[in-house]
Amino acid sequence: MRSTVLIVFISFSILVLVNEPLEAQIEQDQWLIGASSNLSFRSTSNDVLNDQRSINLTTKFGYFFHQNLALGLDLGMTYLDVGNSSTTEINVGPFARYYFQGLFFAGLGYSVVHINRKLDSNSGSDNGGALALEAGHPIWVLIECLSIEPTLRYNIGTGDLLKGTNSLSLNIGLVLYF
Numbered sequence: 001m002r003s004t005v006l007i008v009f010i011s012f013s014i015l016v017l018v019n020e021p022l023e024a025q026i027e028q029d030q031w032l033i034g035a036s037s038n039l040s041f042r043s044t045s046n047d048v049l050n051d052q053r054s055i056n057l058t059t060k061f062g063y064f065f066h067q068n069l070a071l072g073l074d075l076g077m078t079y080l081d082v083g084n085s086s087t088t089e090i091n092v093g094p095f096a097r098y099y100f101q102g103l104f105f106a107g108l109g110y111s112v113v114h115i116n117r118k119l120d121s122n123s124g125s126d127n128g129g130a131l132a133l134e135a136g137h138p139i140w141v142l143i144e145c146l147s148i149e150p151t152l153r154y155n156i157g158t159g160d161l162l163k164g165t166n167s168l169s170l171n172i173g174l175v176l177y178f
Contacts, residue, residue, distance in 0.1 A: 026064060026067070026068050026070075026099045026102055026177065027064060027067055028064050028065065028066055028067050029063075029064060030063075030064045030177055030178065031061075031062065031063055031064070031177070031178050032060065032061070032062040032063075032064070032070055032072070032175055032176070032177050033059075033060070033061050033062075033175070033176050033178075034059065034060045034149070034173050034174060034175030034176065035057065035058065035059045035060070035173060035174060036057075036058050036060070036149065036151065036171040036172060036173025036174070037055075037056050037057050037058070037171060037172065037173075038056045038153075038169040038170065038171045052080075052081065052082045052083075053079075053080070053081040054078075054079065054080045054081070055078070055079050056076070056077070056078045056079075057076065057077055057078075058074060058075070058076035058077075058171070058173075059074070059075045059076070060072060060073075060074055060075075060095065060173075060175070061073050061075075062095070062097065068098055068099040068100070069096070069097075069098050069099075070096070070097045070098075070099075071094065071095070071096050071097075072094070072095055072097075073092065073093070073094060073095070074091070074092065074093055074094075074095050074109055074111060074132075075091070075092050076089075076090070076091045076092075076111065077089065077090055077091075084119065084120050085117070085118060085119040085120075086117070086118050087115060087116070087117050087118075088115070088116045089113055089114070089115050089116075090113070090114045091111035091112065091113045091114070091130065092111060092112055093109055093110045093111030093112055093129075093130075094109060094110065095107055095108065095109030095132070096108050096109070097134075099138075102138070102140075103137065103138075104135065104136070104137050105134075105135065105136055105137075105138065105149075106133075106134070106135045107132070107133070107134040107135070107136075108131075108132070108133060108134075109131070109132040109134075110129065110130070110131050110132070111129065111130050111132065112127065112128075112129055113127065113128045113129060113130055113162065114126075114127050115127070115128065127159075128157060128158065128159045128160075128162035129157070129158040129159045129162065130155045130156065130157055130158060130162060131155070131156040131158055132153060132154070132155050132156075133153070133154045133156075134151050134152065134153040134154070135151070135152050136149050136150055136151035136152065137149070137150060138175065145176055145177045145178055146174070146175070146176055146177075147174075147175050147177070148172065148173070148174060149171075149172070149173040149174070149175050150170065150171070150172055150173075151170070151171045151172075151173060152168070152169075152170055152171075153168070153169050153170075153171055154166070154167070154168050155167045155168075155169075
């Protein structure tokens with residue numbers, strides 16, 4: 001077990017260290033399109049807990065209006081199923097992302113969130129908002145225009161519905177730059 005962890009750590013370190021920033025992907029008049037997840041899929045079943053299933057997926061479409069600065073649209077969906085209740089969240093909103101010499105990026109976004117809830121035969125829906133702060137590192141792979149992006153994301157719920165509902169997640173994404 002220890003040797004497996006060490007091999008994974010060394011491999012990842014080498015990948016990051018030899019990974020040279022590729023400026024061509026983040027120039028003005030370029031596009032980015034990607035998908036990410038916080039990898040929170042969970043399915044449990046036992047005598048004490050209800051069955052639980054959860055999945056999250058976010059897509060991102062952006063355009064570099066200036067060198068290293070992309071503006072675009074986030075679209076996301078989260079589904080949670082616990083026993084006889086389920087919640088589906090759909091969010092959409094603008095984002096801005098700035099790249100620091102192709103090595104790191106920082107981003108800011110705001111999403112309008114629509115939530116559908118169902119409990120047995122009862123259902124309801126609500127709307128809210130969320131401010132998102134993110135930071136990450138594009139790891140350029142295989143071809144010049146593709147990166148794997150581990151991203152640390154902090155969401156701050158806004159409005160009456162989501163106020164005080166904050167979350168911190170580590171997302172992994174795949175982004176194409178062209």
